[in-house]
Amino acid sequence: KIKNDVPWIKNHDHSTQKEIADWLTLEIKDFIAYISPSKEEIELRNNTVRKLREAIMELWPDCEVHVFGSYATDLYLPGSDIDMVIVSEHGGYESRNSLYSLSSFLKRKNLAKNVEVIAKAKVPIIKFTESTSNIHIDVSFERTNGIDAAKTIRSWITETPGLREIVLIVKQFLSSRKLNNVHVGGLGGYSIICLVYSFLILHPRLSTGNISPYENLGVLLIEFFELYGKNFGYDNVAICVEPDNVCYLNKKYYPDLQGRSSFALSIQDPSDPSNNISRGSFNIRDIKKAFAGAYELLTNGCYDLDTATYKQRIGKSILGNVVRYKGAAR
Amino acid sequence: CTEKQRRVYCQTCGSTRHFTDRCTSIWRSYLTVENANRKMGLPTNIYCYNCAEKGHYGDECPLERTSRVPNLDGSAFSGHNLPQQLR
Ligand SMILES: [Zn+2]
Ligand SMILES: [Zn+2]
Numbered sequence: 001k002i003k004n005d006v007p008w009i010k011n012h013d014h015s016t017q018k019e020i021a022d023w024l025t026l027e028i029k030d031f032i033a034y035i036s037p038s039k040e041e042i043e044l045r046n047n048t049v050r051k052l053r054e055a056i057m058e059l060w061p062d063c064e065v066h067v068f069g070s071y072a073t074d075l076y077l078p079g080s081d082i083d084m085v086i087v088s089e090h091g092g093y094e095s096r097n098s099l100y101s102l103s104s105f106l107k108r109k110n111l112a113k114n115v116e117v118i119a120k121a122k123v124p125i126i127k128f129t130e131s132t133s134n135i136h137i138d139v140s141f142e143r144t145n146g147i148d149a150a151k152t153i154r155s156w157i158t159e160t161p162g163l164r165e166i167v168l169i170v171k172q173f174l175s176s177r178k179l180n181n182v183h184v185g186g187l188g189g190y191s192i193i194c195l196v197y198s199f200l201i202l203h204p205r206l207s208t209g210n211i212s213p214y215e216n217l218g219v220l221l222i223e224f225f226e227l228y229g230k231n232f233g234y235d236n237v238a239i240c241v242e243p244d245n246v247c248y249l250n251k252k253y254y255p256d257l258q259g260r261s262s263f264a265l266s267i268q269d270p271s272d273p274s275n276n277i278s279r280g281s282f283n284i285r286d287i288k289k290a291f292a293g294a295y296e297l298l299t300n301g302c303y304d305l306d307t308a309t310y311k312q313r314i315g316k317s318i319l320g321n322v323v324r325y326k327g328a329a330r
Numbered sequence: 331c332t333e334k335q336r337r338v339y340c341q342t343c344g345s346t347r348h349f350t351d352r353c354t355s356i357w358r359s360y361l362t363v364e365n366a367n368r369k370m371g372l373p374t375n376i377y378c379y380n381c382a383e384k385g386h387y388g389d390e391c392p393l394e395r396t397s398r399v400p401n402l403d404g405s406a407f408s409g410h411n412l413p414q415q416l417r
Contacts, residue, residue: 021359203406204387205360207373210413215361222357223406231388231405233380233396247375248382292399302357 006320008034015313020302024218027319032165035078035172045071048133049082052111056086059105060098063088068146069138070189073153075167077175081136085146094141099124102139112137148271149190152243156197162213166196166221169323176324177290185283187265194267194277198239199224201246218318222298229291234284238266238276297321347402354403362413372416379407387411 012030017023037045053065069083070076086093086102096119103126106112112128126139140146157164170192174180182188187195203223205211213220238249238257249268251258256274257266265284269275281287301318308316338346342353379388380395389401389408404410410417 019359021357022361024357202375202377204373204376204408204411205406205413207375208370208413208416209363210370211360211362219358219360226405227379227407230399231379231397231401231407233382233388235396237379237382247384248377248379250382299354299357303352306356307351 006317009315009317009320013315015305015310015316020306020318021216021218023305024221024298024302024318025216026218027317028165028169028217028221031319031323032168035168037076037078044133045082045135048130048135048137049084052084052106052130052137055106055109055111056102059102060086060088060093062090063093066147068150072147072150073157073193075153075157075164075171075189075193077168077172081138083146084137084139085143086139086141087144087147088142091142094124096124098141099126102126103128145271152270153190153193156193160197160200160213162217162220163193163196163200165214165217166200166224167193169221169319170196170224172323173294174287174290179283179287179290182280185281187278187281187287191265191267191278191281194239194241195228196224198241198246199227202248222295222302225291225295225298229288229293229295232288234265234288235262238268240268242268242270294322345403358406370413370416372412 008027008030012026014023014026017026049067049071056065057063063086066072066085066087067082068085070080071082092098099117099119103112103115103117106126106128107115110131113131115126115128118125118127123140123143125141128137128139129135130137171180171189174187174192179186180188180192200206200213200220203220205216206213236251238251238254240247240249249257251266254266254268257268257276258264259266259276259279259282261282263284265278265281265287267277269277298318298321301321305313305316305318338349340346340348340353341350342355345353348354376387377384378386378391380391380397381393383391386392387407387409389405389410395401
């Protein structure tokens with residue numbers, strides 16, 4: 001059944017589009033505009049980061065405070081948290097003592113509430129809610145890989161139109177199905193970006209320069225779900241996203257990239273060839289199934305609307321079957 | 331003969347695997363770039379989603395398919411999906 005009454009459709013009706021693929025492309029652009037943060041929200045986030053950075057450097061003048069993750073790459077959804085990392089020359093801020101002294105410092109300064117210190121994890125972090133903005137913050141220590149990844153992702157986004165849009169849709173899709181949490185085997189942000197990036201670079205129409213991705217977001221979104229939901233050989237194929245060499249690798253020759261089971265997603269870390277970025281995504285079976293389901297929903301939506309009358313098409317949404325976003329405009 | 335009318339056939343692409351109203355061409359249509367007459371070479375990054383080999387797309391893989399989801403109507407990653415002058 002075709003959805004109607006999704007919020008991003010209001011005043012953006014595309015039911016008279018001749019090509020269904022163009023309708024979906026326009027709807028994707030409307031959805032992106034709808035969930036993109038407002039100027040006020042951007043300023044609130046920037047101010048929050050600035051305030052925290054200044055406070056932390058007051059406590060530890062010899063450290064550097066960086067942001068990474070979706071905030072640093074402009075790929076955040078409403079309610080996403082901000083990832084910060086503290087690094088220093090001496091590398092000593094990951095100690096248990098520092099974790100607790102920072103957490104009590106932030107509490108004393110009234111900058112943090114609901115503070116949680118997770119000291120025993122492989123990657124020790126402090127989680128809290130910033131008091132005035134209510135934004136969730138994760139602080140980690142002495143790790144530069146997140147900063148490097150953010151730099152790589154930013155360059156991909158500049159060079160690859162369409163990447164940001166498809167990533168945001170896939171992120172929203174997975175988060176509405178609770179398949180985006182790496183702690184329970186879901187697909188993390190960096191993995192999603194690598195999947196979309198590799199798909200776009202290797203696509204026959206895009207690698208030949210025959211089409212521009214931004215004008216073909218509709219068909220490309222369906223084909224993304226087609227590749228990873230129906231066809232991709234998870235058992236044999238690993239994804240490589242090295243600069244100037246986006247390709248597939250046969251897992252047989254890369255033992256480091258093989259997971260515990262043969263059916264596993266495997267993405268080679270561009271800054272560490274022996275690391276599989278997606279090794280935590282053990283629930284790839286459900287993720288693949290969800291992608292195949294998204295393909296069915298989108299294509300069935302297209303088939304139904306293609307035979308519908310213009311009157312029946314008014315106010316209908318194709319994307320609403322897949323992204324289920326109920327929030328207000330930002 | 332009613333048997334004949336029920337046979338699966340697509341009037342758009344001639345396929346006998348789907349009806350006309352379920353033809354992938356309904357959504358797999360691309361808005362191509364204007365100056366299509368400039369020289370185009372075969373892309374150097376043709377890789378197979380099924381076996382990871384360079385030089386062919388997954389739809390044309392000679393090896394056994396590993397995904398258990400069927401691919402009856404062909405996908406984007408096929409030699410047939412290259413721009414016309416390169417096919
Ligand atoms: Zn057909
Ligand atoms: Zn192959």
